[in-house]
Amino acid sequence: DAGVIQSPRHEVTEMGQEVTLRCKPISGHNSLFWYRQTMMRGLELLIYFNNNVPIDDSGMPEDRFSAKMPNASFSTLKIQPSEPRDSAVYFCASSRGAANEKLFFGSGTQLSVL
């Protein structure tokens, strides 16, 4: 079975450019999560969706970040304009949606903003 698929695996861009990260959750999973991981701040929840609807976006750093889930099999996280401090590994995870459910993580997107 395919797990959570993220693309690209690595992204290097210049400050001010738009960055779009993509995620395909596991089929049948109702919840999707975007996390950001850095050495300084660890693994931070940015936003999560349930049944394609954003439920909690309190972790989104600022207006430069936006996330969409147009259907059950696809989500994007967009940064516009990007800044060097956005450099991090961005993970997408999905679950069946109930409490205590296991989160399945993708392999992440390593973003470097120069």
Next chain:
Amino acid sequence: TQLLEQSPQFLSIQEGENLTVYCNSSSVFSSLQWYRQEPGEGPVLLVTVVTGGEVKKLKRLTFQFGDARKDSSLHITAAQPGDTGLYLCAPQRGSARQLTFGSGTQLTVLP
């Protein structure tokens, strides 16, 4: 605001040694999950503990949930290089679906 602390932050040991890492909080949790993350990959679930005082074993790994459900520990017996990774705890409150992760313990097991 809940305070979640994992300790130690870094741990380097020789193959064959035993170790314990901790996850402590000032809040009571309904459940807690432990994940392991290897370099270049996302975290992978090891176990979920739900009941205060619960002990779960996964081969050489023993997980315990504190009686008051505010803390948890992970004990590894006879560590192997394959145990190397970042161990993250993720407590859950109520029926919340989203997980907040601790800062993790980076374990290195030297051959």
